[in-house]
Amino acid sequence: MAIVLVALMLCPAAVAPAQPTDRAPDTMEARLRACTPCHGRQGEGTNNDYFPRLAGKPSGYLMNQLVAFRDGRRRYPPMNYLLEYLPDAYLQKIADYFAALRPLSLPQTVADVSPAVLARGRELVSEGDQAHGVPPCSRCHGPKLTGMEPAIPGLAGLRAAYISAQLGAFRYGTRTAAEPDCMQLVAASLSESDVTAVAAWLASQPIPPDPSPVPKGTLPMLLDCGSEPN
Amino acid sequence: MRREGAVRILRTLPILLAGWLLAGFSSIANSEDAAVIAKGEYLARAGDCIACHTNPGGALFAGGFPMATPFGTIYSSNITPDKDTGIGAWTADQFYGTMHTGRFPDGGLIYPAMPFGSYTKVTREDSDAIFAYLRSVPPVHQPNRPNGLRFPFNNRQLIVGWRTLFFQEGEYLPDPTKSAEWNRGAYLVEGLGHCAMCHSPINALGGTSESKAFEGGLIPMQNWYAPSLTSNKEAGLGEWSIDEIVDLLRSGVSHRGAVYGPMAEVTFNSLQFLNDSDVRAMAIYLKSLGEGNPLAAEVSGIPAPESSLLLSFGETVYETHCASCHAKDGRGMPPNYPPLADNPSIQMESSVNPVRMVLNGGFPPGTKDNPMPYGMPPFAQTLSDDEVAAVVTYIRAAWGNRGSAVSSRQANELRTAPLD
Numbered sequence: 186m187a188i189v190l191v192a193l194m195l196c197p198a199a200v201a202p203a204q205p206t207d208r209a210p211d212t213m214e215a216r217l218r219a220c221t222p223c224h225g226r227q228g229e230g231t232n233n234d235y236f237p238r239l240a241g242k243p244s245g246y247l248m249n250q251l252v253a254f255r256d257g258r259r260r261y262p263p264m265n266y267l268l269e270y271l272p273d274a275y276l277q278k279i280a281d282y283f284a285a286l287r288p289l290s291l292p293q294t295v296a297d298v299s300p301a302v303l304a305r306g307r308e309l310v311s312e313g314d315q316a317h318g319v320p321p322c323s324r325c326h327g328p329k330l331t332g333m334e335p336a337i338p339g340l341a342g343l344r345a346a347y348i349s350a351q352l353g354a355f356r357y358g359t360r361t362a363a364e365p366d367c368m369q370l371v372a373a374s375l376s377e378s379d380v381t382a383v384a385a386w387l388a389s390q391p392i393p394p395d396p397s398p399v400p401k402g403t404l405p406m407l408l409d410c411g412s413e414p415n
Numbered sequence: 416m417r418r419e420g421a422v423r424i425l426r427t428l429p430i431l432l433a434g435w436l437l438a439g440f441s442s443i444a445n446s447e448d449a450a451v452i453a454k455g456e457y458l459a460r461a462g463d464c465i466a467c468h469t470n471p472g473g474a475l476f477a478g479g480f481p482m483a484t485p486f487g488t489i490y491s492s493n494i495t496p497d498k499d500t501g502i503g504a505w506t507a508d509q510f511y512g513t514m515h516t517g518r519f520p521d522g523g524l525i526y527p528a529m530p531f532g533s534y535t536k537v538t539r540e541d542s543d544a545i546f547a548y549l550r551s552v553p554p555v556h557q558p559n560r561p562n563g564l565r566f567p568f569n570n571r572q573l574i575v576g577w578r579t580l581f582f583q584e585g586e587y588l589p590d591p592t593k594s595a596e597w598n599r600g601a602y603l604v605e606g607l608g609h610c611a612m613c614h615s616p617i618n619a620l621g622g623t624s625e626s627k628a629f630e631g632g633l634i635p636m637q638n639w640y641a642p643s644l645t646s647n648k649e650a651g652l653g654e655w656s657i658d659e660i661v662d663l664l665r666s667g668v669s670h671r672g673a674v675y676g677p678m679a680e681v682t683f684n685s686l687q688f689l690n691d692s693d694v695r696a697m698a699i700y701l702k703s704l705g706e707g708n709p710l711a712a713e714v715s716g717i718p719a720p721e722s723s724l725l726l727s728f729g730e731t732v733y734e735t736h737c738a739s740c741h742a743k744d745g746r747g748m749p750p751n752y753p754p755l756a757d758n759p760s761i762q763m764e765s766s767v768n769p770v771r772m773v774l775n776g777g778f779p780p781g782t783k784d785n786p787m788p789y790g791m792p793p794f795a796q797t798l799s800d801d802e803v804a805a806v807v808t809y810i811r812a813a814w815g816n817r818g819s820a821v822s823s824r825q826a827n828e829l830r831t832a833p834l835d
Contacts, residue, residue: 207742209751209789216751218740219776219790222797233796256472263775263793266834270683270780275787 213282219267227288234346238291241396244277244284245335249362249412251276260359290342290392296385302378306386309379318374322383324407330390332398336413339398345381345388352380363411370408448547455548458541461693462534462607463685467491477501477555482528487564489528497554510546511539516584524574526562527581533609536587536602596692600700603693608685613641613677633765638832639676640765645704651759652698653705660698665689666784668750672758673779675772683780722808722820729809732802736794737810745814751789756814766821769807770829773798800827 209215220228223236230238239247253259255268255276268276296303308314310330313321323330325337332339340348354360355372362368375383406413459465468491470480478493496503502510509520517531518524525531537545567573587606589598604610613634633640645651652660655671662669667682674682686694734743737755741747745756755761761769776793779785794803803826811818 207748209740209748216787216789219778219792222792222794258472262834263795266775267778267790267793270679271778271788272781272786275781278787 213278217279217282224283225288225291228283228286229288230291230342230344232291234294234344235350237344237347238342239283240286240288241331241392241398242284242338243332243334243336243398244280246332246338246412247280247283248277249336251280253360253362258361259354287396290396293391294344294388296345296389298381298385302382303386303389305379306382306384309375309383310386314379317376319371319379320407322387325404325410327399327404329393330387331393331396333404333413334398334401337398337410339392339396340387341390341396342392343387345384348384348387349380352384365409365411367408367410451544451547452551453548455544455546455551457688457690458545458607459548460685460688461603462537462545462609463681464494464545466680466684467528468494474555474557475552476549477557479557479560484528486568487562489526489562489564490560491528492559493555493557494549495552495555495557496550497556500556500558501554502549503554505546507543507546510549511542514542514545515586517578517582524571524578526564526571526574527577530609530612532582533606533611535582535584536606538586541607594699596696596699597703599693600696600698603689603697604700608697610644614644615641633767634677637677638767638829639771640763640767641677642759642763642765642768644701651705652702653707655702657695657698657702660701661691661694662750662784664697665694665782666750667779667782667788668753668785670749671754672760673750673753675760675777675779676768679777679780682782687780687782687784722812725805725808725820726812728801729805729807730813732798732806733809733813736797737806740791745810745816750785755810756816758816761810762816762818764819766807766811766818766825767829769810769818770803770821770826771832773803773807774826774829775834795830800824800830 220239223231223233224239225231228238228240230236250259251268251271252273254261254264255271257265271279309319310322313319313324322340326332326340327337330339330341351360352372352375355366355368356375358369372380464476467480467482468476468478470477473479474495476494478491480491482489482491493501495501498504505513505520513519513525514531514534514537516535517527517529562569587602590601593601613632615632643651655663655669659669659671663672663674664682664686666687667674667679689697733741740752741755742752745754747754772791774793774795776791778790779788781788798806800823804821804823807826808820810816811821
């Protein structure tokens, strides 16, 4: 009798964990749903101005950012939190996954700045400002602004708010890269109004039909950059 | 020629033999040292020393990691073998004394952010192995940072009172009525694992009382709830199989639920490196803590009239945003999309953890057994406070779950909870 009672008491616990039949798909897409609310289903970005597109950026660049977020060199608490306990090997797979995606581009936003500001932005991007030690963006980020392998990001397809926030973060040290931190030097030599101009002009440029970064070594490095060693 | 060669070999044989013997002895001594160091490294993993004594991105065991407490910030100390700024001048006796008594070799009192209340249970042999390992890591010259404790907590004499109330010195005493496995598990959980540091209620004095050990509590400053290990309604594991507990602890995911928040750190830095028999022993002990605490036949605390609106709204939110992974019936796709039905994390008295998971999402830790974990999206951007409250209320009450309702104010408050 006692045994029967014990068996009856155990019964609900024994049957409680029902056996579901479905398993999560064995794909990166299914693993990385955590990225979609801010970066879009295919890494194309979202309507939120502060979250960048990831698709098509060089894998080395994406890996550098994932490691910098995980280790706190680049500060943004929601990203620092998500990546805190992910090993390098997995971060590399995540970087490779987004680097290979080629989703349709989001529509361009219309810049709400004057034509003079836009013209200044275009000038800085293509020619720089030698008097203030500002190199042209296109010199390293590519003539079509699609970046260079392995670790220089494309700038096309980013929003103005994101670009100016990053230039500010470089300047104030909440976004740092491996030494020598070349972008910190570049950002420090831009005035506030130049930041606005560069961000507005870059954001007005459509992503070219082929957003792939140019191959490594295509553009001789102008600056010493720890994250893109020569 | 051949004979000459043979004679030469014969002549040199004794010398060679002596050389071999000497080399043999010293390599035995070396391999013993290496074995002790390896054991110490393993035990240091079990104690998760790295979590506090290594700053993320900083040098191994060089300390300087800031720990926010309700009384101010405490910085962990340098435990590398650097003679001036680390523990390079310590002896094994002094190291054991510090672990065992919570006092520095000069008699100074250690703030109880260091879990010496647990480490006092560590045996002398294990302490010596950990010390041998710590002496083998590269020395780092990095002076300890002064603590930023506010008055009156900056007075170390206050620790005397704290120790009288909460500290009991003494190595782990095996329970002869229990199996060797159970005792090994208890030794690891109560000692090096220092699980009670989080999984016990913390009182206003910053202490955990022995009588309430493993009853769960809100982790100060982090706003994560460390569930009770004795109540099966929380993280009591009385109803889980040993395999499920082993999976959860070591891989970070299981067919019953996943680790997240501060527990993800413990699996990432400590538990994934423990061997099968030790994790199994811990599982046996943890399961026994929850046994004999059957689930009380509780009624949902949600008042019927207003809750039906909240529930139907929550169900809509669930079907739109959650069901594609966690399934309409809440059974998920385990182990990678964890079940919510019958998942103790969802139903605990405190709703802090499910609300934070919805707001912040999260990845289980990447471990040897689960190197590419599946992540949950953060919904802080997508869902309003009302939607968060409704969906958490729904998952706490659906499919036989028995958690209480959540207000949108609670959801709103947790939006600003710290993420680091």
